[in-house]
Amino acid sequence: MIFADEPEPGQPLPILPGHSSPGRLERVLRAGAFAVTAELAPPDSADAEEVYARARIFDGQVDAINATDGSGANCHMSSVAVCALLTRIGYSPVMQISCRDRNRIAIQGDILGAAAMGVCSLLCLTGDGVESGDHPEAKPVFDLDSLSLLALARTLRDEGRFQSGRKLASPPRFFLGAAENPFAPPYEWRARRLAKKAAAGAQFIQTQYCFDVPRLKAFMAEVEELGLLDKVFILVGVGPLPSARTAEWLRSHVPGVHIPDAVVRRLASAPDAKREGRRLCVELIQEIRALKGVAGVHVMAYRQEEAVAEVIAASGVLQGRVPWYPSRDGQTQQQKAAS
Amino acid sequence: MYALRLFSTRHARGLETVYRLFGGMLVALAPILRAIGHRRLERPTAAVERAVKGLLFDCRMCGQCVLSSTGMTCPMNCPKELRNGPCGGVRADGSCEIEPAMRCVWVEAWEGSRRMRAGAAAFEAVAAPLDRRLKGSSTWLRLVRERAGVPS
Numbered sequence: 001m002i003f004a005d006e007p008e009p010g011q012p013l014p015i016l017p018g019h020s021s022p023g024r025l026e027r028v029l030r031a032g033a034f035a036v037t038a039e040l041a042p043p044d045s046a047d048a049e050e051v052y053a054r055a056r057i058f059d060g061q062v063d064a065i066n067a068t069d070g071s072g073a074n075c076h077m078s079s080v081a082v083c084a085l086l087t088r089i090g091y092s093p094v095m096q097i098s099c100r101d102r103n104r105i106a107i108q109g110d111i112l113g114a115a116a117m118g119v120c121s122l123l124c125l126t127g128d129g130v131e132s133g134d135h136p137e138a139k140p141v142f143d144l145d146s147l148s149l150l151a152l153a154r155t156l157r158d159e160g161r162f163q164s165g166r167k168l169a170s171p172p173r174f175f176l177g178a179a180e181n182p183f184a185p186p187y188e189w190r191a192r193r194l195a196k197k198a199a200a201g202a203q204f205i206q207t208q209y210c211f212d213v214p215r216l217k218a219f220m221a222e223v224e225e226l227g228l229l230d231k232v233f234i235l236v237g238v239g240p241l242p243s244a245r246t247a248e249w250l251r252s253h254v255p256g257v258h259i260p261d262a263v264v265r266r267l268a269s270a271p272d273a274k275r276e277g278r279r280l281c282v283e284l285i286q287e288i289r290a291l292k293g294v295a296g297v298h299v300m301a302y303r304q305e306e307a308v309a310e311v312i313a314a315s316g317v318l319q320g321r322v323p324w325y326p327s328r329d330g331q332t333q334q335q336k337a338a339s
Numbered sequence: 340m341y342a343l344r345l346f347s348t349r350h351a352r353g354l355e356t357v358y359r360l361f362g363g364m365l366v367a368l369a370p371i372l373r374a375i376g377h378r379r380l381e382r383p384t385a386a387v388e389r390a391v392k393g394l395l396f397d398c399r400m401c402g403q404c405v406l407s408s409t410g411m412t413c414p415m416n417c418p419k420e421l422r423n424g425p426c427g428g429v430r431a432d433g434s435c436e437i438e439p440a441m442r443c444v445w446v447e448a449w450e451g452s453r454r455m456r457a458g459a460a461a462f463e464a465v466a467a468p469l470d471r472r473l474k475g476s477s478t479w480l481r482l483v484r485e486r487a488g489v490p491s
Contacts, residue, residue, distance in 0.1 A: 099419075100419075104468065126419055126421060126426045126427075127419075128428065128436075129418055129419060129428075129436065129437040131418075131437050132436070132437075140418070140419065142419045142420050142421075143468065143469075143471075144468050145419070145420075145421045145422055145423050145468075146423070146426075147422075147423035147424070147465050147466070148422070148423065148465070148466065148467060148468040151465055151467075152468075163468075179427060180427065181427030181428075181429075184425070184427055184428065184429040184430075184431075185425075185429050185430075185431065185432075185433045185443070185446055186425065186429075186433070186445070186446050186449045186450075189424070189425075189449050189462075192462070192463070193424050193425075195463075196423065196424065196462075196463060196465060199463075199465060200465045208427050255426075255427070255428030255430075255436035256426075256427040256428040256429070256436065258431065
């Protein structure tokens with residue numbers, strides 16, 4: 001789908017009726033298309049070109065790019081800076097905010113700054129504990145949690161004021177998101193927790209990696225029963241596994257990742273594990289897409305970002321749609337300016 | 340103490356009753372407490388509260404006690420101090436991602452709340468972020484002030 005007013009880098013799009021942000025992710029979802037988002041691993045670098053190189057890998061396959069905020073409690077370029085770079089050339093980022101490193105004063109400042117730089121989508125997260133990262137001696141902040149962060153972002157947007165009550169001259173316009181993990185206990189509470197996030201302001205959800213479709217199915221049924229399907233867009237997390245060893249490492253070291261034994265066995269017995277991992281990912285995307293209420297997929301392909309285009313293309317979920325990217329319709333703005 | 344904390348969650352229903360009676364008693368005592376003066380009572384009350392709730396719940400004296408809506412499980416024992424439910428990192432066996440030897444505080448809270456009369460209803464409300472200024476202060480006295488309208 002092509003919108004009549006596709007982006008001019010640096011210029012905000014008009015906010016359509018029924019929308020809360022000028023962002024493309026919200027537009028695509030509200031227009032009823034199956035959305036694709038992907039995770040960009042921020043570089044350990046002060047070079048902007050590294051960010052652009054990492055974003056270009058996804059060109060034509062994704063509707064929005066998530067910029068992680070010190071994921072796994074490891075130090076990288078900040079999500080607010082990555083997003084600011086991406087919006088400069090017209091990409092549509094999802095800015096992840098974690099509660100681990102900043103208190104409510106810093107977070108509200110970053111949210112306003114991000115909106116000023118053209119960020120339209122936020123993903124409100126609690127964040128991993130400092131113990132799992134490369135600076136385990138750091139002070140964990142957790143002044144807010146994902147729910148109170150959502151509520152705070154909504155207050156900024158809808159009431160145009162800080163948590164303190166002080167008025168904003170101009171409120172930020174965001175599409176608000178949250179994460180959910182249907183694959184972690186207490187299972188019977190996960191759908192209700194999603195309801196709580198929706199009540200706090202979440203308009204879209206990106207889930208943890210899904211390798212267990214039956215569990216996801218049960219979760220989605222509960223979500224439907226709670227009447228949430230028309231309140232939140234659910235994007236299910238997927239990703240290609242490069243080997244049985246990585247799968248084993250992921251499930252034992254990364255908090256909240258659940259990979260069934262059958263998946264590990266399948267990779268271990270495959271002659272080409274990498275190819276098998278991608279095939280599995282394509283199969284998962286197709287199965288997940290068929291579930292009622294799934295609005296899209298969120299691809300996390302850490303250290304094999306080049307696989308994203310391959311699995312998305314092979315899955316056929318875009319149905320011929322080519323999401324906007326800086327040089328899709330010919331020259332980029334930068335190239336035009338230079339010529 | 341961890342074992343006692345788990346005991347408290349297992350006996351959430353009984354403790355809920357004790358707590359309700361105790362709260363009622365405190366509110367009934369409001370005129371006497373007011374006569375003595377809340378400012379004068381603050382330190383000794385907080386000390387008793389710290390001792391009792393510390394023993395039973397590993398209370399961290401956040402000053403904004405929510406035990407009765409969290410299955411008699413103190414959420415401040417969560418390494419991320421989450422006040423709104425479990426994070427996504429809970430291990431498959433229900434233990435904490437950060438402290439594997441400890442059961443997730445919110446898995447416990449969920450089980451405790453199902454034993455309580457108030458049930459899981461209190462889980463649905465979004466808890467506001469903590470007011471960090473209240474750390475170390477007595478929730479009991481604050482409850483009396485709120486319910487009996489005594490000025491602080």
